Amino acid sequence: MSTIFLESKDNPKIKHLRGLILQASYRRKQRQTVLEGTHLCLAWLAQEHRIHSLFSTEKALEDPELQQVIEAYQGHIFIVSEAQYRDLSTLGTTLPCLAIIDLPQVDAGIDYTVDTLILENIQDPGNVGTLLRSAAAAGIQQVIATSGTAALWSPRVLRAGMGAHFSVRCFENYEIDQILPNFKIPLYATSSHHATSIYQQDLSAACAWILGNEGQGVSESALQHAQAVTIPQPGGQESLNVAIAGSVCFFEMVRQRQ
Structure with missing residues (x-):
């Protein structure tokens, strides 16, 4: 497990994360979004999809659920302060876990014959x-x-x-x-x-x-x-x-x- 500490709110990775959380137009442009919480991340990984970047706090790293995400992710974990996470989070009470993912590509168009x-x-x-x-x-x-x-x-x-x-x-x-x-x-x-x-x-x-x-x-x-x-x-x-x-x-x- 490799951790990288991000201390400034003006760090480009933090600004990118915040843009994805707050702006629908930015999500469409970047073709990315953010999953919050270990449940969503594990559900995403269970479909054999890839997490692009993972953000958490130092205190949360030992949590067993977050460890499951980390083991499946196998990439750099970007560590932010508790205050930074509260500023970024849309929930506030969940285990600190924010994951950037690429939006799924829909290979075919709308099927007008199915439910x-x-x-x-x-x-x-x-x-x-x-x-x-x-x-x-x-x-x-x-x-x-x-x-x-x-x-x-x-x-x-x-x-x-x-x-x-x-x-x-x-x-x-x-x-x-x-x-x-x-x-x-x-x-x-x-x-x-x-x-x-x-x-x-x-x-x-x-x-x-x-x-x-x-x-x-x-x-x-x-x-x-x-x-x-x-x-x-x-x-x-x-x-x-x-x-x-x-x-x-x-x-x-x-x-x-x-």
């Missing part, structure tokens, strides 16, 4: 990450995010996804009208207006799910291409959180296919 999740202008990173996690668990193969959706590869979305990104194909920055006409499978959009119950749909074959903005829901444009569905709520609540609603839909699909 798909479409995120239309969902802005909360926690909701986006949770939806990716549920989609991956339900066997959905690809996720498409519109340009108004929280960046899929941001550290906060990655953290909420808990490794789901590594088992689905991710596409970003599409316009809804650009993709929906191309689908050759049923499209379903969650909506509380003019919708039929999710439990009345035949979900036994491949389909695509459109989930919309937390406040405004899916757009009228999306509804023109999709069957609007709703989740019955006998308790009388106005609506469900979008991540909860999506998860219910995905696992009704799973139930029907069992």
Whole structure:
């Protein structure tokens, strides 16, 4: 294990790390992002992917979980002070572990015939990450995010996804009208207006799910291409959180296919 101490916040490696954490445009330009926490790093390494750079604190080096990451990484570990790490971290309470990785290359384009999740202008990173996690668990193969959706590869979305990104194909920055006409499978959009119950749909074959903005829901444009569905709520609540609603839909699909 080789350690390199970085004392200045103006060190080029620290500035590069901070840029990846804070700026979606910088992540796109560099084709890199940051994993925070040992769980994500181990999930990434388990897929036989490579960590480009690893950052931690001197105090954390003896932790058994971090040791697992270090053993699989086998590169230089850049050591920052506790104060520097707190300044960089998006979580604050996790074991100090920040890893720079190259964004995965998607070899082929969008497949318009397989189970798909479409995120239309969902802005909360926690909701986006949770939806990716549920989609991956339900066997959905690809996720498409519109340009108004929280960046899929941001550290906060990655953290909420808990490794789901590594088992689905991710596409970003599409316009809804650009993709929906191309689908050759049923499209379903969650909506509380003019919708039929999710439990009345035949979900036994491949389909695509459109989930919309937390406040405004899916757009009228999306509804023109999709069957609007709703989740019955006998308790009388106005609506469900979008991540909860999506998860219910995905696992009704799973139930029907069992």
